[in-house]
Amino acid sequence: MRLVLASSSPRRLELLGRIGVVPDAVIPADIDETPRPGERPPIYAARVAAEKAAAVPAAGALVLAADTVVAAGRRILPKTDDETEARRTLELLSGRRHRVLSAITLIDAEGRAHHRLSTSIVTFKRFGADELDSYLASGEWRGKAGAYAIQGRAEALIRTISGSFSGIMGLPLYETRTLLRAAGYDLG
Numbered sequence: 513m514r515l516v517l518a519s520s521s522p523r524r525l526e527l528l529g530r531i532g533v534v535p536d537a538v539i540p541a542d543i544d545e546t547p548r549p550g551e552r553p554p555i556y557a558a559r560v561a562a563e564k565a566a567a568v569p570a571a572g573a574l575v576l577a578a579d580t581v582v583a584a585g586r587r588i589l590p591k592t593d594d595e596t597e598a599r600r601t602l603e604l605l606s607g608r609r610h611r612v613l614s615a616i617t618l619i620d621a622e623g624r625a626h627h628r629l630s631t632s633i634v635t636f637k638r639f640g641a642d643e644l645d646s647y648l649a650s651g652e653w654r655g656k657a658g659a660y661a662i663q664g665r666a667e668a669l670i671r672t673i674s675g676s677f678s679g680i681m682g683l684p685l686y687e688t689r690t691l692l693r694a695a696g697y698d699l700g
């Protein structure tokens with residue numbers, strides 16, 4: 513059975529590889545990721561994952577897409593390439609708990625869409641000015657939801673996580689495996 517990963521994220525490809533899954537094709541979905549006014553973070557993540565999966569044409573193949581959102585209360589924090597915005601985001605996350613929502617959609621061979629949502633809680637230490645500066649200098653925050661990447665230096669700034677490491681990183685592997693199996697994909 514053919515599997516298409518509808519993602520431009522190297523993290524998602526890497527995470528799939530960890531469970532022995534190599535997609536037959538990787539086709540990034542080009543969709544508008546602007547949140548709707550007042551849209552709640554879990555609703556937004558689920559909608560965007562579904563839209564990414566639907567945007568990739570793959571008749572008869574399975575299509576997997578995901579969306580990861582860092583949320584402070586009802587606020588969706590940005591995925592940015594701008595250092596000032598990254599600093600502001602990290603200042604907001606400093607010393608407090610936040611949620612990471614990773615939604616996945618799998619379109620099965622019959623064209624039906626299946627959805628799962630993984631929710632994690634992450635608590636960062638309170639950052640000193642030097643810690644913030646050196647994290648920003650690392651550049652690891654670029655293009656990552658919430659301006660950090662748990663799979664890099666940020667892991668050493670995190671006091672606790674509750675939930676799914678792979679979900680925080682971008683593709684919750686438990687939910688992914690569950691949906692792939694249910695769709696008849698052979699995971700070996």
Ligand SMILES: Cc1cn([C@H]2C[C@H](O)[C@@H](COP(=O)(O)OP(=O)(O)OP(=O)(O)O)O2)c(=O)[nH]c1=O
Pocket residue numbers: 518519520521523524540541564578579580581582591612655656657658660661662663680681682
């Ligand atoms: C919170 C967090 C996010 N991220 C990344 C995963 C995603 O690539 C990105 C969230 O943005 P997404 O919009 O979910 O994904 P993307 O635009 O990078 O890729 P695509 O839509 O094509 O699939 O943030 C990490 O790598 N580590 C983390 O700890």
